[in-house]
Structures are given as structure tokens and as C-alpha cells.
Amino acid sequence: MADSRQSLPIGSSGGLTRREILVGATGAVSTIATTPVSGQQALETTRRPGRGPNELGQRSQFVRPRRDPSTTSSRTPLQDLRGTLTPADLHFERHHGGVPAIDPDRYELLIHGMVERATIFTLADIKRFPATSRICFLECSGNLRRGTPETLPQMVCGLTSQTEWTGVRLSTVMEEVGASSDAKWFLAEGQDAAVMTRSIPMSKAFDDAMIVYAQNGDALMPGNGFPARLLLPGWEGNASVKWLRRIEVADQPFMTREETSKYTDPLGDGRTVRQFSFVMDARSIITDPAYPRIIEPGWHEIRGLAWSGRGRITRVEVSTDGGANWQIAELQPPVLEKAHVRFRAPWNWTGTPTELLSRATDETGYTQPTWEVLRAARGPRTRYHQNPITSWTIGETGQVLFGADRLRS
Numbered sequence: 001m002a003d004s005r006q007s008l009p010i011g012s013s014g015g016l017t018r019r020e021i022l023v024g025a026t027g028a029v030s031t032i033a034t035t036p037v038s039g040q041q042a043l044e045t046t047r048r049p050g051r052g053p054n055e056l057g058q059r060s061q062f063v064r065p066r067r068d069p070s071t072t073s074s075r076t077p078l079q080d081l082r083g084t085l086t087p088a089d090l091h092f093e094r095h096h097g098g099v100p101a102i103d104p105d106r107y108e109l110l111i112h113g114m115v116e117r118a119t120i121f122t123l124a125d126i127k128r129f130p131a132t133s134r135i136c137f138l139e140c141s142g143n144l145r146r147g148t149p150e151t152l153p154q155m156v157c158g159l160t161s162q163t164e165w166t167g168v169r170l171s172t173v174m175e176e177v178g179a180s181s182d183a184k185w186f187l188a189e190g191q192d193a194a195v196m197t198r199s200i201p202m203s204k205a206f207d208d209a210m211i212v213y214a215q216n217g218d219a220l221m222p223g224n225g226f227p228a229r230l231l232l233p234g235w236e237g238n239a240s241v242k243w244l245r246r247i248e249v250a251d252q253p254f255m256t257r258e259e260t261s262k263y264t265d266p267l268g269d270g271r272t273v274r275q276f277s278f279v280m281d282a283r284s285i286i287t288d289p290a291y292p293r294i295i296e297p298g299w300h301e302i303r304g305l306a307w308s309g310r311g312r313i314t315r316v317e318v319s320t321d322g323g324a325n326w327q328i329a330e331l332q333p334p335v336l337e338k339a340h341v342r343f344r345a346p347w348n349w350t351g352t353p354t355e356l357l358s359r360a361t362d363e364t365g366y367t368q369p370t371w372e373v374l375r376a377a378r379g380p381r382t383r384y385h386q387n388p389i390t391s392w393t394i395g396e397t398g399q400v401l402f403g404a405d406r407l408r409s
């Protein structure tokens with residue numbers, strides 16, 4: 001086939017008008033649909049049939065997003081994703097005692113304490129309740145690496161992901177067991193080697209807490225709590241106990257290790273501590289341009305993610321001059337409560353070194369703070385709930401580097 005168009009560079013229209021190409025793409029004009037318009041490769045894939053259907057889908061061989069596993073966590077490659085749902089196999093994982101292998105047919109959840117009917121539920125029992133689905137983010141409260149300039153978005157704050165979770169509202173289950181109206185807290189306990197235990201206010205049980213068994217339409221991944229976990233939308237990931245095996249209803253918190261020695265925030269005065277600091281504050285990150293990209297002068301679209309555990313994101317601002325001026329970014333629908341939302345803003349890079357920043361505001365009016373403001377409020381010893389404004393610097397050569405200097409001190 002000596003088609004003169006075959007040597008055209010990718011992206012060239014080969015003399016066709018834009019409208020002709022669009023019509024061709026719908027298959028409405030068959031002569032165009034069978035004519036390769038963008039060179040050798042388009043011709044090759046039409047010469048013989050490709051592979052047939054298979055049991056389990058696989059990503060294109062040309063796409064290779066990867067988490068970044070350490071011994072205790074693996075991070076979502078935020079820079080590689082589009083839209084707002086995290087594929088289940090790229091959801092971050094954080095575990096304190098490894099991933100237990102739990103046989104769903106032998107799984108049991110005990111609910112007892114201040115209830116009228118202490119009950120053991122099987123997985124089938126839990127699935128028999130009316131189901132509900134909800135899209136929300138999950139984020140580890142330790143989700144900040146201050147790092148070096150050579151830090152990817154994934155490493156800055158890849159301990160957050162977003163899922164459509166399916167399960168039963170915890171309120172439904174609490175009503176089923178007859179939880180006492182005097183109950184104020186419940187303990188959630190995991191079936192892993194860490195036996196993760198956290199005390200959760202009953203008000204969350206009757207607000208939006210869920211027991212979930214599905215993730216983006218499929219069974220939970222083992223690392224994310226298979227066969228069932230607690231889900232507390234907008235709250236620090238740690239309290240969403242995975243591999244949930246026991247709930248004990250009580251009138252006071254249990255003061256477990258994870259809410260006394262860990263997951264508390266020492267304040268600046270060195271004497272007081274923030275405890276039960278459950279809510280994840282508003283935050284954002286620019287995911288493109290970001291390290292390790294090298295950009296050219298000219299027009300770019302700044303793109304990123306913003307989220308808040310308190311509700312909807314109402315505004316994201318970006319600065320392209322190191323924080324001197326801010327412009328309002330466009331929020332890309334859907335803008336859901338307690339959910340990752342995409343933002344974007346056009347930017348013309350003149351070629352002089354600069355710094356890109358983003359800051360998110362949520363429906364409560366809370367705005368993501370600078371590192372200095374956060375440090376002044378919380379003191380220097382806090383390790384959790386660090387949501388400072390972060391930045392990317394652009395050097396003379398167009399090299400994009402993480403603004404690690406902003407997070408010094």
C-alpha cells in the first residue's frame with residue numbers, strides 16, 4: 001500500500017479538513033474512516049485484527065502508572081491520573097501490621113457493648129442490608145513529605161486516593177442492633193496483626209459513616225480492607241479501620257494507642273495536645289507542571305487536585321509569581337463533598353524563573369494555610385494534619401522542581 005499519507009508526521013491531517021476528520025471518526029463517512037490520516041502506525045494497526053477479548057483487562061503496554069511501595073505504605077501516582085477516581089490497584093495503602101488474608105466465607109463482625117442485641121454478622125448479612133454508594137477521598141493524616149527539590153507529586157502527598165465505595169450505612173446497622181441512645185463512642189477494631197483500634201464518636205455513625213465491601217464496583221482490594229472496612233468520609237484515614245472485625249458501643253472513648261501516643265498533635269506550647277483531630281483540612285496540589293517535567297515557554301494549563309474533609313471545595317487559587325498575585329482556577333465538575341476535585345488555570349510562561357502555588361478554600365470558608373501559619377498555630381513537633389500550600393519552582397531551563405524551601409524550619 002503506497003499511500004502518500006503514510007509518511008506524514010503524527011497529528012498531521014494530510015490535507016483533510018478538521019470537519020472531515022471528525023465526521024470520519026464517527027464512521028459516518030466510510031472512505032475517511034478507512035484511510036489512515038496520521039502516518040505509519042495508524043496503517044499498521046489496520047492491517048490485521050488485534051487480540052480478542054480476555055478475562056481480565058490490562059492497561060495498555062504504553063501506560064505504566066505505579067505506586068511507590070515502602071515497607072509500610074505505597075503512594076498513589078497523582079501525576080499520572082486523570083479525572084478523580086483512583087483505580088483500585090493504584091489506591092494508596094498504609095498498614096501497620098501487613099495485609100491479612102481473610103476468607104470472606106469465614107469473616108465475622110461482632111457488634112456489642114451498649115446495644116440491645118449484641119450480634120455477629122457474616123459478610124452475607126452485611127451485604128443483605130440496603131446498599132449505598134458514595135464517592136469520597138481517603139487520606140492518611142501523615143500525608144506530607146517535605147522532601148528535596150527532586151520530589152514527585154506522588155511523594156509529596158500520594159497518601160490520598162478517591163473511590164466509589166459501596167456498603168451499608170453504619171446508622172442502619174446501629175439501628176439493627178439497637179444501639180443505646182446514651183452511647184457516645186464506639187470502638188472499631190481490625191483483624192490484622194496490628195489489631196488497629198480507634199474510638200469514633202457515635203455522631204459520625206449517625207452522620208455518614210459506612211461499612212464498605214466494594215471499591216469502584218468490585219470487592220475491596222486486600223490492601224484496602226477486604227472483605228469489609230469502616231469508612232469515615234473526610235476523616236483521617238487511620239480511623240477508617242480496615243479488616244473490621246469488632247465494634248463496641250460505649251459512653252466514652254477507649255483511649256487506644258492510636259489516639260494517645262499516636263495520631264495526636266502536640267501544640268506549640270509543648271504542654272497541650274490536639275486529640276481526636278479527625279477532620280482532614282482543605283488542601284490542594286498542582287500535579288502538572290510538576291517535577292520531573294521540563295517545560296517550554298508559552299501557554300500551559302496548570303492542573304491539580306483539591307479536597308476538604310469538611311465538605312465541598314468552593315475555590316482554588318493559583319499563583320504563578322511565587323505568591324504575589326493569585327488567580328481563581330476553574331473547578332472541573334463534578335465538585336462533590338469530601339471529594340477530590342480537579343482544578344485548572346491557563347498560564348503563559350515567559351521563560352523567566354518563577355514559582356507556581358495553589359491554595360484551596362472549602363465551603364466552611366477555611367483556606368489552606370502557608371507553612372509558616374500552620375507552624376505558628378500547631379508548633380514544630382506536629383507530624384499529622386500538615387496541609388500547607390506547596391509549590392513548584394520553574395528554573396531558567398524550564399526544569400520544574402518541588403518547592404522544598406517553602407517547607408523549611
Ligand SMILES: Nc1nc2c(c(=O)[nH]1)N[C@H]1C(S)=C(S)[C@@H](COP(=O)(O)O)O[C@H]1N2
Pocket residue numbers: 091092093094095096097138139140141189190191192194195196223224225236237238239240241242243244
Ligand atoms: N486494621 C487496620 N486498619 C487501618 C490501618 C491498619 O494498619 N490496620 N491503617 C490505617 C491508616 S494509618 C490509614 S491512612 C488507612 C489507609 O487506608 P488504605 O490502606 O485503604 O489506603 O487505613 C487505616 N486503617
Ligand SMILES: [Mo]
Pocket residue numbers: 094139140141142237238
Ligand atoms: Mo494513616
